[in-house]
Amino acid sequence: MIPLTRPEFGDEEARAVADVLKSGWVVQGPRVAEFERAVASRLGVAHAVATTSCTTALHVAFIVSGIGPGDDVICPSYSFIASANAIIHAGATPVFADIEDDTWNLDPSDVARRVTAKTKAVLAVHQVGLAADLDRIRAAVPDRVAILEDAACAIGSTYKGRPIGSHGNVACLSFHPRKTISLGEGGMLLTSDAAVADHARTLRSHGASVSDLDRHQAKGLMFEEYRELGYNYRMTDIQAAIGIEQMKRLDDLLNRRRAVAARYNSAFCKSEYIQIPAQPIYAEHSYQSYAVRLRPACRVKRDDVMRELVDAGVTCRRGISPIHLEPLHRNRLHLSLPITEAVAAESIFLPMYASLPQEDQSRVIDAVLRAVAR
Numbered sequence: 124m125i126p127l128t129r130p131e132f133g134d135e136e137a138r139a140v141a142d143v144l145k146s147g148w149v150v151q152g153p154r155v156a157e158f159e160r161a162v163a164s165r166l167g168v169a170h171a172v173a174t175t176s177c178t179t180a181l182h183v184a185f186i187v188s189g190i191g192p193g194d195d196v197i198c199p200s201y202s203f204i205a206s207a208n209a210i211i212h213a214g215a216t217p218v219f220a221d222i223e224d225d226t227w228n229l230d231p232s233d234v235a236r237r238v239t240a241k242t243k244a245v246l247a248v249h250q251v252g253l254a255a256d257l258d259r260i261r262a263a264v265p266d267r268v269a270i271l272e273d274a275a276c277a278i279g280s281t282y283k284g285r286p287i288g289s290h291g292n293v294a295c296l297s298f299h300p301r302k303t304i305s306l307g308e309g310g311m312l313l314t315s316d317a318a319v320a321d322h323a324r325t326l327r328s329h330g331a332s333v334s335d336l337d338r339h340q341a342k343g344l345m346f347e348e349y350r351e352l353g354y355n356y357r358m359t360d361i362q363a364a365i366g367i368e369q370m371k372r373l374d375d376l377l378n379r380r381r382a383v384a385a386r387y388n389s390a391f392c393k394s395e396y397i398q399i400p401a402q403p404i405y406a407e408h409s410y411q412s413y414a415v416r417l418r419p420a421c422r423v424k425r426d427d428v429m430r431e432l433v434d435a436g437v438t439c440r441r442g443i444s445p446i447h448l449e450p451l452h453r454n455r456l457h458l459s460l461p462i463t464e465a466v467a468a469e470s471i472f473l474p475m476y477a478s479l480p481q482e483d484q485s486r487v488i489d490a491v492l493r494a495v496a497r
């Protein structure tokens with residue numbers, strides 16, 4: 124079976140972990156600080172705050188942005204459920220908006236329709252690594268509404284020529300193994316605002332006024348105090364050591380993913396049955412994942428296409444399950460989002476990772492073209 128994805132680890136990552144274990148310092152410390160600097164400098168953002176996951180980074184992002192009980196946050200339903208969960212963890216309410224038919228990201232005009240006096244923020248998700256149209260979303264809502272970015276899939280993606288994370292909003296990355304670089308688990312909050320970064324650092328470590336490392340390195344005695352409710356959302360130095368090595372590979376991994384996508388695109392764009400991922404001029408895709416959508420001309424049902432791919436040894440997944448249709452929300456909302464539901468029902472995720480061999484790319488392409496033309 125050709126897998127859907129594969130983390131890209133080498134001997135460098137293994138050595139880096141061994142070095143941390145030998146050093147005797149394994150909790151958040153010097154390696155986390157170094158990993159934060161590496162990400163901040165590569166993405167052109169002033170401050171990076173590592174956390175245990177993108178979900179916890181988003182939770183902190185909402186709190187530091189002053190969003191909580193009584194507030195509404197507009198977000199796409201066409202996303203992983205964690206996008207909405209983080210809003211609820213902060214005490215706020217997710218308000219689902221529909222997506223665009225081509226980019227499968229938030230539709231700014233539908234966002235505008237859902238704004239009320241309770242709307243405090245929009246969570247723009249850069250789904251599978253394609254940047255949402257941040258400027259059009261900004262223009263669709265009043266100035267008082269904050270924009271936050273779920274950039275879980277978007278390390279290395281660009282919007283209007285600059286990396287995602289550097290556009291002045293609080294943005295959060297994920298380092299789960301399904302993403303472009305991975306540490307097992309991990310996340311990071313990015314911000315241009317020093318006060319926001321300081322507050323996030325406090326919240327991720329129980330709300331303590333002093334970090335473990337600062338206390339350890341202090342010359343004299345140093346005591347921490349706790350002024351607000353915090354969390355344990357600290358990344359370990361073991362994870363960060365992997366992350367430092369993964370960052371050295373980032374540009375190579377992105378180039379290789381883009382090469383796989385270019386090959387898929389040129390094979391599939393000729394088929395009247397297949398819609399390939401959008402390539403809007405404002406975005407450079409990172410292809411964290413690669414999905415095709417079956418066009419109306421395709422007579423084969425989506426699930427039958429998937430069954431054939433599996434029989435041909437190609438792992439695949441159905442389109443992202445809309446969050447508003449999950450039992451957690453379904454009975455409360457009775458909401459219909461036509462484009463979200465159509466894209467979810469008609470799309471298929473195909474194998475996508477940097478080291479996907481040429482022969483396997485050919486097998487995926489042949490299997491897809493055969494399955495849709497039955």
Ligand SMILES: *Cc1c(COP(=O)(O)O)cnc(C)c1O
Nearest residue numbers: 176177178203205206275297299
């Ligand atoms: C993966 C993902 C998340 C969750 O990331 P974790 O690091 O696993 O918490 C959130 N949002 C989107 C869009 C994702 O793809």
